[in-house]
Amino acid sequence: MYIRSGELVIISSIKDTVRGYLKSLRARIFVIVLLVGLIPIFLMKNLILDNYADQAVEQKSALIQSQCQQIVDQVASSGYIWNRTEATEQVDRQLVQLGSIYNGRVIIVNSNFRIIRDTFGIDEDKVIISEEVLQCFLGTDSTNYNQDFEFLELTLPVRDAQTRDIEGIMIVSVSTQDVRDGKDTLGNTVLILQVVLTLLIIAAAYYVARVLTKPFGKITRSLEEVRGGVTEQEISIPDYTETKLLSEAYNRMLNRMKVQEDSRQQFVSNVSHELKTPITSMKVLADSLLAQDDVPNELYREFMADIAEEIDRENKIISDLLSLVKMDRRSSDVNIQETNINQLIELILKRLRPIAARQEVELVLESFKPVTAEVDETKLTLALSNLVENGIKYNRPQGWVHVSLNVDSKYFYVKVEDSGIGIPEEDQEHIFERFYRVDKSHSREIGGTGLGLAITRSAVLMHHGAIKVYSKEGEGTTFTVRIPLKYVP
Ligand SMILES: Nc1ncnc2c1ncn2[C@@H]1O[C@H](COP(=O)(O)OP(=O)(O)O)[C@@H](O)[C@H]1O
Ligand SMILES: [Mg+2]
CATH class of the missing domain: 3.30.450.20 (PAS domain)
Incomplete structure (x- = not known):
């Protein structure tokens, strides 16, 4: 139905x-x-x-x-x-x-x-x-x-x-x-x-x-x-031009509904699956501890650490889902303010620097001009953090991530460029879909939920901006984001 x-x-x-x-x-x-x-x-x-x-x-x-x-x-x-x-x-x-x-x-x-x-x-x-x-x-x-x-x-x-x-x-x-x-x-x-x-x-x-x-x-x-x-x-009444157009319009509407409903169902089943995975792992870990008598203390600690990790993961999925839902909700809880974009990006990089250091990835900011724009600070921060985080996560040791900020009379532009593993051509059109990951096992190891880019894209679209990806497998990836300086509700 x-x-x-x-x-x-x-x-x-x-x-x-x-x-x-x-x-x-x-x-x-x-x-x-x-x-x-x-x-x-x-x-x-x-x-x-x-x-x-x-x-x-x-x-x-x-x-x-x-x-x-x-x-x-x-x-x-x-x-x-x-x-x-x-x-x-x-x-x-x-x-x-x-x-x-x-x-x-x-x-x-x-x-x-x-x-x-x-x-x-x-x-x-x-x-x-x-x-x-x-x-x-x-x-x-x-x-x-x-x-x-x-x-x-x-x-x-x-x-x-x-x-x-x-x-x-x-x-x-x-x-x-x-x-x-x-x-x-x-x-x-x-x-x-x-x-x-x-x-x-x-x-x-x-x-x-x-x-x-x-x-x-x-x-x-x-x-x-x-x-x-x-x-x-679908209905088909080709007797007159008018009835033909009318039935075509109706069929288009019906098809759009079908597509929407399909994606809604797909999303729900994905969500259930993603939320179940950590729980299943925890259950297995707990059961295997319970099945043994006299478990050594070290094994307890090890398993408990794994369980804690799964809880973190579950947490991350839930908070990502909540972010996504918030982005989806129409302008009702948009909080637009005149914001210093240079500062905003510097703050993002400051927060991510420890992670980059752990991955031995160099993080560089190039900002040419001071930029202030009307944006929702929280949402834009989330959007850009995801891009930089991806740049760090899907990189190689001794790699780099370059973030640059530019501006003209109407828009500001953020470019996130990395020296990482790149995205295969055929995956590029899908990466913004919810739960889509190029390499499921590798990505899971890295700790992704597959929701990051979906959140980023929603946030950018909410600002009436645009996002594009350029990537070559094995060489690196570049995301460019364009956001209007003035917010139009
Ligand atoms: N900078 C990048 N370099 C290589 N692959 C990337 C990059 N950014 C995203 N991807 C690919 O796109 C997928 C979706 O990204 P995202 O939505 O942020 O999910 P995740 O939670 O897995 O990071 C990732 O799993 C990864 O395969
Ligand atoms: Mg991500």
Whole structure:
């Protein structure tokens, strides 16, 4: 189980965010598809109906016009305008018939603007002067459609068959109620069509919104599974760039957690092992004393000395571990002060000189300039002591360790150079790891815990500095440390 409860909270909040996003995205897609689909449908209705009405009226007027034209010719040839004869009665019947076919009214006007025939019989003998009538006498016939009162009015000139002079006018008004009725029927059909299409579009919008947002649903489901502890598998949702990036980011996080958890576990098992080793030795020493009767005094002393040594070692491991844990803890217990670095290094060397003397190693300090910097004195001392101590420990008799201090406008530099055994190339990248030792048996003999460089590196990083190692096996090792003069929290 790589994922812990704290991380679960984060995963769960990511999941909630994605889910919220998913919902709003789905709603937006739904609305957009709906609008795009519905607007044309509703515009369509008026368009269709208006178009239908226009055409129907046009057709009707064309039809009436041609029929009227025939009759108007007969009106002219029969002399209807001038007097009533057998022939004109025939024409008159046609006029009445025309009116009744179209549910309309036919009026004949003579050149004095007097109505000489009205099939409704209302306005006979009255004078009619209207724009259309005047225009018609001037030779322009007209067809007017009155939409509000739903009728069509045609004016046609009655021309003398020979002279083509205008002798009178025929006005035909017919009802367009049938166009309205047709329009209403069509309207109902269109309405049914609209309802059906609307339902279809709603379904389509819902479907499209679902399909388009499906990959995001997959993500929430994957995260839900992780949260439920079902899986710690990587997720893969390559459907969209966004979901691909999202799942990649998630997988990276998961992998980082795995690496962290692995190293945490590794550390715990290392710690247990390291702490057990001295105890096991002590147990063996004590048991072997207890197993014998009449143990000589010297043997007691010898074994007790060994036991004391193991206790020292145990102590050293524990105190190193404590130092390391303190370094790990964030800036909370950092104690930064303006510190004289020259003095600090001199003090370190003074403390280590007895050890160097015992190892017959020469310890030299070269400091070029006075340096003061904002550092945590205790932690920096620990860090540099480890480097110098290593230089002494992993050296040869008559060897040397050179420590130098330098400074520029931003940083100070400490270099610890030794003439010792060196570090093999392949080990160099590992020496800063906790409990890592190049030669376990030799190092144990020397009394190392493998924590020194880990502590040093933590301390340097805490100061936002940098540490590097250069080494050649059998020739010597150089550690360089760079620390900023001003501490940045
Ligand atoms: N100056 C050096 N010369 C040679 N080897 C070194 C030097 N410093 C460190 N090492 C190697 O790196 C390992 C890790 O060092 P460190 O973390 O200080 O642990 P230790 O407690 O063993 O000194 C050492 O065990 C040693 O093998
Ligand atoms: Mg060390």
